[in-house]
Amino acid sequence: MQVLLTGSHQLTEFDQAEIQAYLKKYASQNQIHLLAYKSVENPVLTFFLENEALAPRLFLYTLAETEVMSEPFKTCFTYxxxxxxxxxxxxxYKTMLERSVYAHFYEQLIAKMDLVTCFYNGDKATDLIAVDLAKTAGVQSMIVDLPKTKKHLIHRNELDKFKLIN
Structure with a gap:
């Protein structure tokens, strides 16, 4: 299955742990796609660096060439x-995108997906753009409710964390 991951801009330590747990469970059976533009890429990239054998299952998308990325990202992407x-x-090469331009990139990605997964901790409703676009395109999507700063929420079952859309 082709799975596009998106998420909130500011992730807590518990949010990142939740994303890692999701990847641990699902990355070995799916193709994972990621537009590296927000901070959601940090735990995803960390997961694949720690699980090198799964790297062929990762599809990275960036706005600009690696040459203009910061050194840690450039090294990570190259590796x-x-x-x-x-x-x-x-x-x-724009660092700030208008919503329509940002949505256009996501529309291109969503057209190739079976599922859009949005890791959401409630920081900004605009983090749900990909879910909204997936719904319009008729692509299955889900929101993973992140724990924010509440460690006990990590231990919820998937039915309590995952909300399927369309």
Whole structure:
């Protein structure tokens, strides 16, 4: 299954642990796609760095070429692609995108997906753009309710964490 991951901008330590747990359970059976534009990529990239054998299941998308990325991201992307991850560049160098441009990139990705998973901790409703676009495109999506700063919420079952949309 082709799964696009999106999420909130500011992730707590518990949020990142929740994302890692999701990947531990689902990355080995699915193709994981990620637009590296927000902080959700940090726990995802960390997971694949720690689980190198799964790198071929990772599809990375960036707005700009790796040459203009910060050194840690450049090194990470180079390493993961050497291990078999795929990297596609959209070819824009804007650091601040209008909603319509941002949505356009997501629309292109969502068209190829079976599922859009949004890790959401309630920080900004705009973090749900990909879910809204998936619903419009008729692509299954779900929201994973992140624990924020409440450690006990990590131990909820999936029925309490996952909300399927359409």
């Amino acid at each position: 993961l692609t050497a291990l078999g991850a795929t990297h596609q560049v959209f070819g824009t």
